Amino acid sequence: MNEIKPSQSIGIRKSLVDGPEKVSGKAKYSSDFMPIGCLVGRIFRSPVAHAEIIKVDIEEAKLLPGVKAVITGDETDEPFGILPIARFEFPLARDKVRYRGEPVACVAAIDVETAQKAIDLIKFKYKELPAYFTSKDAMAEGTVDLHDHRPRNIEREVDFELGEVDKGLSDADFVIEESFNCAEVCQVQSEPHAAIAEYDAEREFITVRASTQVPYYDHLMLAKVLKMDEAQIRVVKPFVGGGFGCRTESLNVTLICALVARAANGTVRLTVSREETFITHRGRPETDIEMQIGVKKDGTITAVDYTAIQRGGAYSGYGVVTILYSGGLLFGLYDLTAVRYKGFRVLTNTPPPGAMRGHGITNVRYAFEALLDKIATKLKIDAIEIRRKNLLKGPNYETLNEMFINSYGLPECLDWVEKESQWNQRKGKMGKFRGLGVACGHYISGASKPVNWTGEPHATVHLKLDWDGSITILTGAPEIGQGSSTMTTQCAAEVLGLDMSRFQIITSDSKLTPKDNGSYSSRVTYMVGNATIDAATNLKKILIEAAARKLDANPDDVECLGEYYSAGSQDEGLTFNxxxxxxxxxxxxxxxxxxxxxxxxxxxxxxxxxxxVSGSMAYAYAAQVVEVSVDPDTAEIKVERVWAAQDVGKALNPLSVEGQIEGSVWMGMGQAISEGTLYHNGLGITNSMLDYRVPTIIESPPIEVGIIESIDPNGPFGAKEAGETSLIAFIPALTNAVADAIGVRPTDLPVTPDKLMELMEKNTNNAKSVT
Amino acid sequence: MAEIKNKTNLSCTVNGRASDNIVSDSLLLADFLRETLGLTGTKIGCDGGECGCCTVLIDNAPQHACLTLAAKCNGKAIETIESLSEESRLSAIQRGFNEKLGAQCGFCTPGMVMAAEGLLRTNPDPNEQEIRAGLASNICRCTGYVKIIEAVQSAADELKMSGQAL
Known part of the structure; x- marks a missing residue:
């Protein structure tokens, strides 16, 4: 008889368990549900950026044949928002509109043409107010407050000093400072926002399917704005076409869809356009950073002092958390002994940003890593060496803000990129207009304190074992393309020693699956992975006890080999079935x-x-080397090659980890060289995928991925975050490479050819005036 | 009620089956496929011709279904993502995307796969540059394209090995 071994699933390249549905076109996303008789929703949006609402006249629209419902801000006076401390946004504007494109009314009609005709019949009367499109203008003296309870349009001010910053700066041999501006960016996930809501008037029950990363938070907000009992609501998350953070809070699209479905006593499908998806926003805010870093001659950092100002749009969203992350997450990458941070989250008459991939820290890390590079050049210290000089004295390290670092693979990440990029042989010898740059980053593996504190565990997973020998995993963790369903299946299969084909998975249906907080802050692998291991361990115990009964053996003597259970020296064991x-x-x-x-x-x-905010069970680390060339005539940057090392703790699925790191690098490249939203008097003028320049396959570089496994002591099989950290490291690695290539250091993002050309010309003129 | 629109007889084949419909002159092929025929594998990711999610084959050539009027497809052969799997088995390109992780969220995937199908029908042995050019009208926001290129290469290799042509 061949030796029977448990199946292994962890650490093995696995294609996605839901891959066949995706590649065959069978996967249904929110806008793919079209039941017979389904109505079409369409939103009337504000044509102005800031105004008092005088009247939204919907009478004529309501009379149009084929129109089943028209609703306005009168439909609900319950505000929504992700943070319990900052809920002052309504699904449809009441009293005031605060950004151009804010939803004002919604029509449900028999078809899209009728809905649009009804929209055209809505008369919106308003009195315009002064509007502010920059943080500076909104914070100036004598402005009109967007919200009465937020004087001077400051959503949140953060101010802390940990360690002695003034002493650190005066002890420094060099203090270097710089200002940075990072443009607002959007996720531009493939699927535009969509929802379908089915209201059952007989039962007073509503079923909502939506493109979301947080069905549970949607459930809470639906109950709030609909003023319905939570038990009368079912939230189902179908396939979701990406998120990257824009769907980590309830979106007005979902709430409006439910409100209008109830008003129409029917089923309404609300799919918004790409332009409206841009307007719904929740991307990364425009950020102005002023930072100074003090260093000793040998490169040791003595103090960091910085200010970050974020243009927060018209409503809070995650804003308070974002501005806190911009401070808290400076820690944990390097050994910092003195840090002063001032953060301002400002309310402006632009669409509200949210929690984009690399939430809160991406722009600050960019500034820090760019400045560190500048210092290294000035001190003639190698850019990798200055980073090594400031590494944490860890793992088992506690930062000034009491983060506990239990695994720390950054040194190995630096070693990997140094070796693979042939840094020592090539750096500084690349010739004209070609350069190498390095930078690091880190990110949390889930926020340790949830947004809503309920006393429940962070994650709960159910496993159902039935007579047919199949196991169904029931989890609320939203699969949004990141591979969470595959990860969960791997964890369960590994513990039970079974092949993954024994498992089916059902996710995110509030009437079937246990509650889950959602897919954000890179929490799912860590928290849901661990919960799955716990569930599978509990099931294994039951199976071992059953086998022991059948074999008349002591459970301690029963060995689980996956498809086969045996006891001690007995010849005959039992099959799994x-x-x-x-x-x-x-x-x-x-x-x-x-x-x-x-x-x-x-x-x-x-x-x-x-x-x-920024407390986590574990932090992932990345080091990256980017090679660029710059066209001397057009100042266009070409990313030639990228070496991306990330300490993911343990790569549960190396294929997925590579995919996440490659995707992160690429999205970082978009923010670094081409992406940014622009507004003209509050009107978004980059709200298409042509005007908002995401990189295409043509300019996408080859990416070498280095997986570093530090084995986190508390992670599922040692795993940590894999999908955000490498985005953060890319941006400064790129600008550092540009500085290496042309001797000029860009400070503002994105580094578009026009901006870089200006810098290059200025540099040439300066050089001429010196000689 | 909506006014009576100008309508056209549309006789074409969709995924090899004859399809005879009367369609409004303003109906987009993407909406015809999705809403009239229920072929929701074809996705709409933008407001017109930007993202490539709706790529289908019209007489073997990849086209944006969102920029094509259904009424203009008279007599044409239209193929969508739903046509590629035979007896619920994945095609070589679909298998490539599945095994190489060319699909993450999967929303751009039907368009990507159809663009790749169009490419490999005319060029069964593309080099990397040709794959990039063949998929340049399709935007993916998850993968960074590394694994999409690998997926197409792997499908081309598989087809070559098995002596099959698309």
């Missing part, structure tokens, strides 16, 4: 659960208000 039959005897179908909770020591600091 026989064990299942034994386990179900007298009890029937088995459902077990597993939980995961974060440790209190990971809950952040109490040293300043909001210090819980």
């Amino acid at each position: 026989e064990v299942v039959t034994a386990a179900l005897e007298g009890t029937g179908t088995i459902t077990v659960k597993g939980n995961f909770d974060t440790l209190p020591e990971s809950w952040g600091t109490k040293k300043y208000r909001g210090g819980a």
